[in-house]
Amino acid sequence: MELDTIHWYPGHMVKARKMVQENLKIVDVVVELLDARIPVSSRNPAIDDILGDKLRITVLNKADLADKSQTEKWKTHFTRERGYPCIALDSQQGKGINTLINTAQSQAQDIIQKLISKGRRPRPVRLMMVGIPNVGKSSLINRLAGKGSTKTGDRPGVTRGKQWIRVGKGLELLDTPGILWPKFEDPEVGFRLAVTGAIKDEVINIEQVTVKLISLLTEIAPQNLMERYKLDKLAPDPYDTLKSIGAKRGCLVSGGNIDTLKAAVIVLNEFRAAKIGMFTLDSI
Ligand SMILES: Nc1nc2c(ncn2[C@@H]2O[C@H](COP(=O)(O)OP(=O)(O)OP(=O)(O)O)[C@@H](O)[C@H]2O)c(=O)[nH]1
Ligand SMILES: [Mg+2]
Numbered sequence: 706m707e708l709d710t711i712h713w714y715p716g717h718m719v720k721a722r723k724m725v726q727e728n729l730k731i732v733d734v735v736v737e738l739l740d741a742r743i744p745v746s747s748r749n750p751a752i753d754d755i756l757g758d759k760l761r762i763t764v765l766n767k768a769d770l771a772d773k774s775q776t777e778k779w780k781t782h783f784t785r786e787r788g789y790p791c792i793a794l795d796s797q798q799g800k801g802i803n804t805l806i807n808t809a810q811s812q813a814q815d816i817i818q819k820l821i822s823k824g825r826r827p828r829p830v831r832l833m834m835v836g837i838p839n840v841g842k843s844s845l846i847n848r849l850a851g852k853g854s855t856k857t858g859d860r861p862g863v864t865r866g867k868q869w870i871r872v873g874k875g876l877e878l879l880d881t882p883g884i885l886w887p888k889f890e891d892p893e894v895g896f897r898l899a900v901t902g903a904i905k906d907e908v909i910n911i912e913q914v915t916v917k918l919i920s921l922l923t924e925i926a927p928q929n930l931m932e933r934y935k936l937d938k939l940a941p942d943p944y945d946t947l948k949s950i951g952a953k954r955g956c957l958v959s960g961g962n963i964d965t966l967k968a969a970v971i972v973l974n975e976f977r978a979a980k981i982g983m984f985t986l987d988s989i
Contacts, residue, residue, distance in 0.1 A: 726755060738835065740840050741793060744987050748837075766845065806873065829877040911973060934950045954971055
């Protein structure tokens with residue numbers, strides 16, 4: 706089934722990209738957040754071009770929602786084949802945060818050493834987050850800004866008007882993350898972004914996306930679907946499965962018909978919360 710076209714606005718992309726490029730000049734390390742469930746689809750395709758040879762750490766965020774063995778494979782891929790340190794994170798619970806802090810510090814060690822060898826005072830390593838909407842940039846910033854952190858305020862001169870958050874000793878973080886849009890001309894990428902919540906629900910057709918999701922799950926994880934919704938079997942047509950789920954969950958409209966939109970919202974939310982299972986949709 707074809708999904709309706711999802712629109713994005715090139716104007717926004719250009720503006721966001723400019724802002725990232727501006728901030729790139731004042732940071733040492735960029736933390737590139739990807740959604741662990743879709744490490745390819747959640748990447749901005751121009752990221753390599755934008756970041757150039759800037760030091761970079763790839764974070765597979767929301768790892769708590771993804772397939773663990775796939776996350777391991779993706780970590781190896783990014784670390785060995787692309788040559789960036791790659792860390793799996795759960796920014797909601799803070800799992801993996803210390804590894805990120807240590808990695809950032811060792812990444813930028815040479816930069817700080819160079820300052821010292823020139824007789825300058827060592828300064829904290831400066832970080833910036835970048836990633837697509839909803840990938841968890843703010844959650845990660847809040848996590849890092851947790852206990853013991855303080856806003857370091859404006860720094861006139863070098864970084865006019867920028868707010869830095871001190872993350873423990875020797876590390877600080879730009880408080881405004883860079884938003885980079887994904888590219889979803891490919892309907893399959895659009896589907897993966899929609900189903901994981903990267904695209905606002907207002908601009909997607911929830912029923913269509915969910916029917917496609919049910920079709921996918923029928924193929925890759927029928928047992929999970931049947932167990933979650935207490936179904937004895939799955940129908941050949943995923944729309945019929947959606948109706949059965951609606952019936953099980955009491956999604957009815959007057960006349961006894963199934964409210965399929967209501968059922969779709971339930972399935973989509975439960976999938977996003979990994980209640981149906983932990984899935985990685987971009988497989989390696
Ligand atoms: N399960 C889980 N949820 C997460 C994680 N990180 C973020 N979230 C949730 O994902 C949603 C989006 O997180 P934000 O931190 O607001 O994402 P953002 O990248 O700042 O989004 P924008 O500001 O819209 O670009 C929130 O509901 C978070 O609670 C994670 O590691 N695991
Ligand atoms: Mg945010």
